[in-house]
Amino acid sequence: MAKVTFIGLGVMGYPMAGHLKVKGGHDVTVYNRTTEKAEKWVAQFGGRFALTPADAAKDADYVFTCVGNDDDLRSVTIGADGCLSAMKPGAVLIDNTTASAEVARELETAAEARGCHFIDAPVSGGQAGAENGVLTVMCGGKQEIFERSRPVIDAYARMVGLMGPAGSGQLAKMVNQICIAGLVQGLAEGIHFGKKAGLDIEALIAVISKGAAGSWQMENRHKTMNEGKFDFGFAVDWMRKDLAICLSEARRNGAKLPVTALVDQFYGDVQAMGGKRWDTSSLLARLEK
């Protein structure tokens, strides 16, 4: 049992912090920008909440962050009243935000300058994965710190891997999102074509999903896609945020991402159609428009 702080109680962070308390059995203090959500969390799970990231983090062995983007992340860590200013030497900052590899390296440097440690640990598995505590966690950082943090992370994860030095967790998450972009567009074109061709989509998927066209997305999204149901899942706004990070990093490392860049534009069309909160599978709605 460790002293754990969780900063950022969004759709992902709220249940993840809950698993650290209930499944992990840790002594958890939370912080959230809007205090109401922190109060609600404490009412549901026990523990304590604090009014600043620094105050929340001052006694912790492990400080988790799960916020919206690089700027929010800098604000709650190295900003005024950020957690790093208060963390005790030897404590580990574990960041679950999907952010740039750059900010991860920056935070490792800032943490180590204070005698603390850092792991970037973006997750995949969405809201359902967070609620069920079965997320995939892609970590970057030093082996020893990863080994020490892993049993704590396990409270909300099914699969945890160290991908390399700081930033590598973020780079792995980028690969994940790049693969999804092309895959979901291919699936959307396939289902769109199938409907235009008059095929029974359920019967079709039952036959092709076990073969070379098969994927998690086909298995888990074809039914809602066929029904035109998109008001759930991983929001297009968030996917575009992630793809912007991928495309920016690719500009740096020289990778060519022609279809990822195109699909990012397609998601722009979906946003313009009113689909900012729709699931990523809504690329189909754009084709059907």
Next chain:
Amino acid sequence: MAKVTFIGLGVMGYPMAGHLKVKGGHDVTVYNRTTEKAEKWVAQFGGRFALTPADAAKDADYVFTCVGNDDDLRSVTIGADGCLSAMKPGAVLIDNTTASAEVARELETAAEARGCHFIDAPVSGGQAGAENGVLTVMCGGKQEIFERSRPVIDAYARMVGLMGPAGSGQLAKMVNQICIAGLVQGLAEGIHFGKKAGLDIEALIAVISKGAAGSWQMENRHKTMNEGKFDFGFAVDWMRKDLAICLSEARRNGAKLPVTALVDQFYGDVQAMGGKRWDTSSLLARLEK
């Protein structure tokens, strides 16, 4: 045990005909444009070979065709010495070629005009699937004829489904190839980016392949992609043939296939790089050029 004819002993047809003989226990007669291959097949499996499709088909209950394209298919069925001219009333023509939905409907009409029947039955699973007799077979045609033919088809298949009237098997196969086009390009961009980012691809895939980015292609192709090994599998030339059929049908039914069309162009680049016989996963080689 039925009298079966198999026309077209290519990389797919050769082992499929073998399964009809050995696993199905049928009385098999084969025909191939180059007779040497038919002689070799008979030396390996027994049975007989004939010198024309008509001669091969004259006593058969089921006549299978598995040739290169629409024109080859017309030639061995309704062309001079084509099998339909010799088939007895009630016999079923089962076409395993990946062809247009149009030619499937045309062949059903031609078969029925002679008192025969027709099933379009393109397969997926590649050379390995054919050799191991575990293909996925997408059928189009009449329910009763499908039910009668299914136990015979089972000799080389793991999954057999009726997708609708004649041509529907071909349309289902098109959906399969459309899904694969986007999926493989996304996977290629992901692995390309991961290599540029300095990630250990094996460690990365071990973590992300169970989640939302996971697919048959990721599972079965990441290792060879990472090694730059493309001299195996489903050839780019054949993929382009299939994508041409998809894009042509989409022109007819109005489906929008922007990424499929783009990936078809990318495969054109791979052909120009000398990759006509490379596996479809060679989209990665194009990005790395």
